[in-house]
Structures are given as C-alpha cells and as structure tokens.
Amino acid sequence: MFVGAIFFPLLGASISGFLGRWIGPKAAQWSTVVCMVLAAICGVLAFGQVALSGQPTTVPIVTWMDVGGLEMSWALRYDTLSVVMVAMVTFISTLIHLYSVGYMAHDETPARFFAYLSLFTFMMLMLVTADNLAQLFFGWEGVGLASYLLIGYWYDRESANRAAIKAFVVNRVGDVFFVLGVALIFLVFGSIEFDVIFATVPQHLDDRFAGVPALELICVLLFLGACGKSAQLGLHTWLPDAMEGPTPVSALIHAATMVTAGVFLVARMSPLMEYAPTALAIITVVGASTALFAATVGCVQNDIKRVIAYSTCSQLGYMFFAAGVGAYKVAIFHLFTHAFFKALLFLGAGSVIHAMSDEQDMRRMGGIWTKIPVTYAVMWIGNLALAGIPFFAGYYSKDAILEAAFASHSGVGAYAFACGMIAAFLTAFYSWRLLIMTFHGAPRADHHTMEHVHESPPVMLIPLLLLAAGAVLTGYVFAPMFIGEHEAGFWRGAIHTAEHNHILHAMHEVPAWVPLAPTVMGVAGIALAYVFYMLAPGIPGWLATRFRGIYLFLLNKWYFDELYDAIFVSPAQRLAAVFWKTGDARIIDGMPNGAAALAVGVARGAVRIQTGRVANYAFAMIIGLVLFVSLFLIGR
C-alpha cells in the first residue's frame, strides 16, 4: 500500500511511455488511469492508517550513497505531513488523468502525454515521501523535468518551447540555492536524513557559519530554493508562461504538484525554521508581497488561464506568509483546500476552452453560460471557494491564515495581514471579472465558434463534479483536524512547533472583526466586479486610459520579464559571444597560433641543419646531452 501509492504512477508512465506504440493510444491512456486509480486507493488508505489512526512509518528501499559519513537511502517516509500530500496528489492527479482522456481526445500522441502526466505525479510523490534531502531533491528535479516536458508538450510551437526552457532554467536558479542549503545542512549536522537533523537541532542552535547563524543561513537558502518551485516574487516569471502546456497540465502544476513543493519544503523543515526568526521574517515579507503583487496583475490579464495562474501565485504567497508567521499547519491546510478548487478552476477553464474551440482570450468569450451550465456552475463553486466566501473550502483556510498573520503581533505579520486583506479583495474582484467576462454579457466570439459551443463529455464532467464537491466540503470537514481542536492528534509532531510558538491558539483569540474582515473584502470585491463588468462596462476601459501608466505596468506584470532580460539574459548572450569570438578564438588561440607561425619559420631554418648524415645527428645529440646533464648538475 505504501509502496503502491508511489510506484503505481511510475508503472503507468512506463507502460504508456515505452509500450504505447505497441498497445495503441487507447490502451496506453487507460492503463495510466487505472494505475492512478490504484495509487489513489492506496493513498487514501495510507491517509486513513497514518493520519487518522496515527501510525507513521518509514519504508526503506535501498541505500543510495554512503561517502565519508554522508549517508542516504531511498526510503518512503510516511508521517501525517507526507500522507496528506500523498492522498491529495494521487486523488487530484487521478481526476486530472480522467479528465485528460476527454480533453486530449483529438491529440496525436496521447500515450506520450499520459506517460508524462504519470511521471509528473510519481516525481511529486517521491518528493513528498522523501526521508532525506537528497531524495527530496530527486523528486524536486523530477517534477522540474516532467513540467518541462509537459509545458513543451506541443513542441512544434516556438512559444511552448520557450516557456518550457524558461520554467526549467528559472527553477534551476532556485535549485542552486537549494543544493547549497543541503550542503550546508550536511556540514552543520553531519547528515541529510530528516530524523537525524531534527533530533540534533537543539545542539546546533548557536552554530555560526561565515559569521552568520548557520540555521538562519540554511533556512534562507532553502527558502530561495522553494521560491523557484513555488513561483514566489522574483522567481515567479515561469509560472504564467507555463500556460503553454495543455490545460490539464496547468491544473496539475498549479493544484497538486510542483508549485506546492516549496510550501511543503518549508513545512517539512519546520523544526529548523522555528529557530530561524530572521528567515521566517523574510519568508513572511516575500510571501505577502507575492500575494499582493500577483493579485494586482491578475486583475488586468485577459487570458483566462493567465488570470487563474496569477491567482495561484497569489495563493502561494498566502501559504508562505502563513508559514512565515509560524502557522505551518494553516499553510498546509490552505495548500490542501487550494488544490481542490484550483484544479477545479483550471479544469473548468479547460472545459470552457474546449467549448470555445480553443479560444483562451476572455475578450472573445461571453454569453455562454446557458450553453454550458455544468461548467458554469462548477466555475461558480471554484470561485466562491477561491474568494473565501463562508462555508466554502477557501473560507476556512484563508481566514485562518489572515487571523494567524494578525495574531502574530509582529511588524512583518502586520504587513502580511495588510497585503493579505487587499489581495483578498482583489482576488474576489478578478474571480468575478473572470466569471462575468467568460460567461455573461453579449457573445463576443464569432458566429462559427458560438455554434459549436457544447458541454463537455461525461469523462470530463465527472472529475469536475468531484472536485466541486471537494471545493465545497474539504474546508468544513478537515478544518478541525488540520487547524482545529484535533490538530495535535492529527499531526503527531510531523510539523514541529517550538515552545515559544502559540500561533494556533492565538489566532482563535483575535478581535471579532478580524475573522469577518476577509469575507467583507471578498463580498466587496465581487460587488465591484459586478459594477464594473455588468452594470457599467465602460468603467474599466475608462480607467485603463485614464491611468494608462499603471494599467500598462500591471498588464506587463510589473516588467519583470523585461528587467530579467536586460540584467541576465542579454548580458549572458553578449558575454558568451565575447568569450567565444574574442576570448577563445583571438586571445587564447592567438598565442599558440602565433607561436606556431614562429615555429614554422624556425623549422624552415632548421631544415638546413638536416643534412641526412648520421654522424651530424649523433654529434648534435651528444652536445645536447652534455648541455642537459650539466644544466641538471649545476641546477642542483
């Protein structure tokens, strides 16, 4: 069961990837679906055993390496934290597989697509069940590879290739810091196995490295690694471009796998993070800034998938600042609920795109809600959950995050609370902007497209309905376990909180207006969107021309891409050319080639010495030998 949850997806990927050509696309894709269903069953059973009945376990597989005290093994670590992730990932990934059967029906190479999807899932599962940092890194890079393959799935599109490489390389920037962090952990703790590290934290509280507290440095480095995977401000640029992949891929990347890895890492390393207050402050500030930044950008995007992508970015910011104020459990809870409604939103958007003959621009949609009522309904549910409207899943987790930020009573906590509040307002605004632009108003698509608008087949609708149920229920059902009265019995120390950390209690004792405020903000955002896009559709256009600078700034995503292009990409290209043409060809090769020319000249002269008489050669040799030996003797 424990092994099955992880390795069934790999089995599915192998069958589909290697045998796909022989068994045909139908058999290939259904075999991956079956494997995923089996994995999900195992995952849910494991969740029952580990999280609900409280039997954490580690399944060893084999020793990976053992070099001068650096020991690590392949092993599956099942504690509450990892089993929550395993259950969530396998469940959502199964639904996405099922959905893809319908969505990719007209694709040329479905076997390849499903192999990648399953591989992606497998790597994510390896990541969350790692029992040491090297194995975690294996999964970490594995999801990077799989996302690269999936984003670039339509490889004859230039933009898809570009986005795929961008995703991989930007992630690599984060990975560098991650690897350095792991190396530092090994230096400080003498091990990279979680059990050893966590057990010896108290002995290393005062260790310093290069003049800075070692734990702080480790946590900052790991967080920078997490920034890459989880698309936090600075390293977020790959995420919106990742839309180039097929829509189910976006759902998988944004909901269950990949982007959640960074949050997971921070939670996993909570025993260290707890003793690194500066690092936590940095996490809080970056997370809060990302939440606000992405929400502002999301308000002006016109591509339906891009809006949802920025909302992911923003929600990840929430998770990070929750972890930053010490509420790791709340962060994981939000990760958990978010996975359901974000998968729902993406797959719903996919259903819309499917209906609109692959149109993604919301300016060319509208007026289709009667034609695709199921999709319309589930999109409503997804957006209600995302906006944190009471009793939907997002309400429980997002409210808890804001309460925690408020309850932390620190400067960065206040900043996070403020950012989170504004972002909550903006989130509701762009969610309803999306809903209204997509489904309501006069149809803006051409006649031909409108005629073809149709509801998706059942194989796509069933996953949507299941996810919608998740988006409604997960908050209410799981809140007591994750963050409520049963949390201690649920987590059983899988997430460590230090003696001084009372955030989970403090957040229940905030003033009465605090839990209400996010809801008010959400409703206000919805109202504003209603006014802007239903009642007075002229206002947004007027605002855009009136405040053109701000509008362009937001539309161009705060000019991050242009900035990086100017600072890193172009200089690297120029430098490359200079190094090659001047450094290598002219300077380094110039010298020996000059020397060679000289040698040719000398050789021409030397030819004259070549007389062909043996005696002459022997004489020259003897002279040379004498010279050499005397040099040697004198030199001593």
Next chain:
Amino acid sequence: MNAAGFPLLSLLTFLPLAGAAIILSVRGEEAVIARNARWTALWTSLLVFLLSLLLWVKFDTGSAGFQFEEKLSWLPEFGVGYHMGVDGISVLFVLLSTALTPICILASWESIETRVREYMVAFLILETMMVGMFAALDFIVFYVFFEAVLIPMFLIIGVWGGPRRVYAAFKFFLYTLLGSVLMLLAILYLWYNAGTTDIPELFEYQVPRAAQSWIFFAFLASFAVKVPMWPVHTWLPDAHVEAPTAGSVILAGVLLKMGAYGFLRFSLPLLPEASAEFAPLIYVLSIVAVIYTSLVALAQEDMKKLIAYSSVAHMGIVTLGIFTFNAQGLSGALFTMLAHGVVSGALFLCVGVLYDRVHSRDILRYGGVAKIMPAYALVFMLFTMASVGLPGTANFVGEFLVIIGAWQVNPWVAFGAALGMILGAAYMLYLYRRVIFGRITRDDLRTLLDLSPREYATFAPLILLTLWMGIYPQPFLDFFEATVTALVARHEAAVSVSRLAGM
C-alpha cells in the same frame, strides 16, 4: 601472485595488440579485410571487456592499497621496473576504457568506410595505451603510456577526421606534448633524488618543500592541458569537431580523465603542501572554466563544439573536487569523471547518429527531429538530462558530492560551481530544443530512419550505466572509499606536519 591468479592487468593491456596483429595479418580483397577487421576488433575488445570484469568482481574494496600487482625488474640499476597494479582510484577507469572501446568500435561500424583495417588497429592500440596508463605503477611506464596515447588519437583525428582534421590533429598533439615535456623534467628530478620511479616507493619519499612548487607547476602544465583546464582548453573543441564520432567518444570518455587522474595519482600524494598552497589557484581556474565555457557553449552553433565546451565545464567541477582534499570532494570528482565519461561519450554518439544520416553538425540544420525519430529523441533527452545533472542520473551524484566538498572549503567556491547548474541547463536545453523540438523545416529530414538495432546496441549499455550510477551509485562509490579515505588522511597528516614545522 594477485587476486586473479594470473597477470590480468598485463593481459588486459596487451591483448588488444594481439588483436591488432591479427587484423594486420589478414590478406585479401578490400571488403574482406574491412569485414574481418571490424569483427576481429569487436571480438577482441569484447574479450578484453569480459576479462576486465574480473577486476570488478575480485577487487577488494576494503583495501586502500594497490591490488592485482605485477612486478618485473626492467632496469634495476636505475630503479625502474615494470610495475602494474590498480587501486580504488584507477580500477574503474580501466573498466571505463575497456567498456567504451567495444562501443566505439560498434559505433564506427558503418561510418568508417576507408582504411577500415588501419582504423581498427589504431583503436586497439589506443585501448592498450589507455589501460596501460591507468594500470602503470612505475613513473616511466606511466609516462610512456601517457604520451603514447597521443599517437593513435592523433592518427584517428588526422586521418579519419573532418575537413580541418590536420589543423586539429596538430593542435591536439602540440598542446598536449608541450606540457608533457615539463612533466618529464619533473620525473627526472624525482628519479634523481629518490632513486626510483616506482610509484608506491615514491609515495614514501618526501619531496623537499622548496622543490614541491616547481614540480607542482611542471605537473600542472602537463595535466592541465589534458584535463583541459581553462585557459588551455581550446584544443579540445577543435579536436572534437574534427574527430570521427568514436574518436570523440574516447577523447571525452577516457582521454580527458588522464589529466585529472594525474592530479590524483601524483600531485596530491607526492606534493601535499604545494597542492594545498596552490589549491586556491585551481579553484579560480575551475570556476572560471565552469562559467566561461558554459557561456561559450551557449553561443555555439555546432553540436559537437557545444558538447566539447560542456565537457570543459564538467571537468572544471572535477578539478575543483580534487583540490578540496576531503572525502566528498574527492569521491565526487572521481564519480563525475566516470559519469562524464559515460554521458558525454553517449552525447557524442547521439550527435554521431544524426551526422551519419545528414552529414551536418550544424544545429540550425535540424529541428523537429522528435517527430521523425521518437526513440532517438528519448535517448537524447535522457543524456541531455544526465548532462544537466538531474538527480537519478549519473552526473548528479558527482556534482552534488563536489558541491558538498567545496562548501566545506569555501561557500563562494561552492556557489561558483553551482552556477554551472543553471548555465548547464540553459545550453543543453537550448541545444535540445533547436535540434529535436520545433517544426520540421527541411524536407530531407522527413526521410530519416529511427535508431537501427546496431545503434540500440551501442546506446543500451550507456543508458543502463547512466541510470544505474544515478539511482544506485553505491557499488561505484565503494570502490573509491578506502583509497580516498587513505588519501585524505595522508594529505591531512602531511599538511599538519608541515604546519607544525612552520610554527
């Protein structure tokens, strides 16, 4: 006598020469000779490989000393003897050489059409020289093999190479020879003072501190060119571009390891204080190599040149690891050497597959190959990812260990090395995208055939090794462990003694 019960290492070294002799003795029509040469070379190299597996099985990984030793007196009055043996550092390189040779011969099966007999002879002689060099335990014997390797390689590039083969061959030869002359002087000095050229005996001899620096630089001149380290690397891209595919494979797979092997075998144990003193210099050169050549690789338009430059970057990681003087760094360097031997060899084979079909190495000439050759695209992807250092493939283990080792020395050194991870991903994916992905723009590409059974056979062992070394590297690391531990202990002892004396 030794664990094998017979002079295994000498047999491994000289058996290829017997194969070469057989090939030379065949008479008949051109086609008959060519066919015979191919099969004889293949069987000889396979036999050598099978024999060399005895090393894998019988090598005692618990011992740090030399094993499978053979000793014959040769010039006893000069203290020069024929001495062979392997320890944890060299044993896997013997295996790498014997494993890559049959693969190379298979890879040249159809692409070499002229002078097949001479080509196969050159390859077998090359194998003799490589194995001999890694197994030699006498400095003079080592030197002979070390230099003699150049001759068959020179011929392979110069005779069967591309249009600028003569320039490349001479550049290769002169560069590598120039450094070696200085090494010869250093060897003479050691022999003159220690009275022996036997390597284990030399280990007992303490080189005077003043002389260490000079010898270190003499060695550096020779080994740095072979590695190659920046800034003496420019012979490599030219040599690779002009060499036939199999020549590139051996060049990248084995010959590039000779310099690093030299550092490990001679510089570190014989000159501990000088090595420690000049380690910062090596760090700087290594990091410059990683960043500089990675950037240059980004700008390349020739597939082979790009991979050649990436080799220089990877070897920068190796030299960095060697001079960290700790167990992780050294094991990582050794592992990277092995991994790079397999992976870059495989990458050159990948280029060769396309070159055999289209006769162009120009990146822009391709595009959309994934659609026509899906199996090839998959193989190429695997090795691209291995070159990038994805965990689960061979390169990752080595790089990771080196970074851990470097971090112990200096965080900035580790950071510099880690930057190579980003650039490496950039240039390899950029290459892959332009060749394999994209739209098919040239119609003649549409008729290309996917991998043939012979090509599958050449790739299969390399794929297996890459994944094995990545997922379960422990058997390989076990080989290094005892020797590396001893080397580290020896180095630390020597350096601390000199520190005490200096106080």
